Amino acid sequence: MTSVSANRRRIIDLRSDTVTRPTAEMIEAMSRAELGDDFFRDDPTVLAFEEEVADLLGMEAAMLVISGTMGNLVCALSLSPRGSSFIVEASAHIQINESGWPSSIAGLTPKPVEGVAGRIGADALQRAIAEAKLRLSAPPRLLCLENTHNAAGGRITEPGHVAALADIAHASGLKVHLDGARIFNAAVALGRPVGDFTQRTDTVTFCLSKGLGCPLGAVVVGSAGAIQEARRWRQVVGGGMRQAGIIAAAGRFALSSMVERLAMDHDNAKLLATRLRDASLEVDVEAVETNIVFAGVPSDFDYDSFQSELRASGIVTMPPKAGRIRLVTHREVSASDIVFASDMIAKTFDLAKRQTRSAQAHSAAPNAVY
Ligand SMILES: Cc1ncc(COP(=O)(O)O)c(C=O)c1O
Structure with a gap:
């Protein structure tokens, strides 16, 4: 019998890299995954994957989440108190495409800054911090960067500039979150290790479900303390998982076979x-x-x-x-x-x-x- 999918007309879907479906090898890796209950921290595939990712990005800890949006949300909740403000590029995904969680859930006031090709300039950042520190403003506690920058057309902020912005933010008492939904695209395009793009940031989110081809999932990475806090917030927003090793197995496969x-x-x-x-x-x-x-x-x-x-x-x-x-x-x-x-x-x-x-x-x- 001919299967329905064999009859399906070929579609060239240019809407997004999120439309990628798992390969047969990825599904095979998922079906072989050793599983446990991630809530009890005994899913061996999740534990191994989180450790591998933390090592890869040169950070202390990592946590699997359902989506990039959830990753950004739990990182912001972990790094910045309600009532504070965060600095973000004006057309960043967090600012325009995440249904307004900064105000509706996190209690954060955005301070948008126009970038050039998605990059916030060092002077613009300094000015934004100074303005946000004025007496009548919500105090700035967080800088959110995006790399590659989606609305700017997948533009890359190179590692030296990320580090320079992070240093400015830290010197003023702000934490730094990197929305690195497509950070592996940046790393491959510049031929640099992905860890070069994450140094000096406090937390990072990257997506498994875009160019890396997984059916779902994202990972947040940061210090042990930040990820412990993010894990608590993941539970609060209903993102706790059980036999999540099937997703982690797809992620492990993606990192070994889908990056280059x-x-x-x-x-x-x-x-x-x-x-x-x-x-x-x-x-x-x-x-x-x-x-x-x-x-x-x-x-x-x-x-x-x-x-x-x-x-x-x-x-x-x-x-x-x-x-x-x-x-x-x-x-x-x-x-x-x-x-x-x-x-x-x-x-x-x-x-x-x-x-x-x-x-x-x-x-x-x-x-x-x-
Ligand atoms: C830059 C960027 N950040 C975050 C996200 C959100 O990822 P998700 O769709 O997994 O929530 C996207 C999705 O397209 C994105 O392009």
Whole structure:
């Protein structure tokens, strides 16, 4: 009997690297995992994984969590008291895409700072700390960094700059959390050990469920004290787990087999960006440092017709936000998929623009004529 999945049409899904499904080898590793109860700290696979991750990042302790959002939340809860403020890049995921937990759950006031390519400048940080320390402001206790920076297009903050920002923050009594959802993309792109990007930060979150291909999961890493506190907060927010070794096994497999291949996603992103730019789309190829590409769209761009045309060729994208469409490369998109998808996107893009123009001409007609 032919299976349903064998009949499934090939989909080129450029919405996010989170769409990656576990490989057969990863599922095999999950099914073989030795399990216990993580609440009692006797799941051997979780214990081994957390220790390996802490070593890899050069920190004292690590803890498995369900998601990157939960990781960021429990780290912030551990590092900064209610009623304080935190400094964050204005378009950081924590600031715009985590449903407002800083105010609704953590009792923190954000102090957003505009970055350049997702990077907060040292002077801007110093100014923000000084402003947040004024008598009528919520006292600043935390700096949140993001690397790579999603909304900036997967841009990298290099380790020296992370360390410089962390030093400034620490000198003013702030703790430093790194949202490193895609930190392995940064490490692979610059050919540096991942631990270079985490030194001098107090806590780090990284995701297993993005380019690393796990079905779920993220890890928080930090000092033994910070992770002990984060473990308590994970319980508070309902994130305690039991036979979590099946997730840890996927994570262990990912760290040994899925990191180096991220370079292919970066090559594919460059290829996509170059081909779209060559087809006259508004794309900054130089800005593509990892696996995210942004293409500008006109304000009246007809996304619904664009996406329904593309769907017919099996290509899926996200609706534009702030005048740009985000396209993300990952393990389930090959170089030949990129060639096909870029041709189709360029063709459909032109069509969507022409349709927009003709709709405008029609709607303008009554005024013009009558
Ligand atoms: C930079 C960044 N941080 C955090 C997250 C949140 O991760 P999750 O979807 O696992 O909650 C994402 C998700 O896309 C992200 O891009």
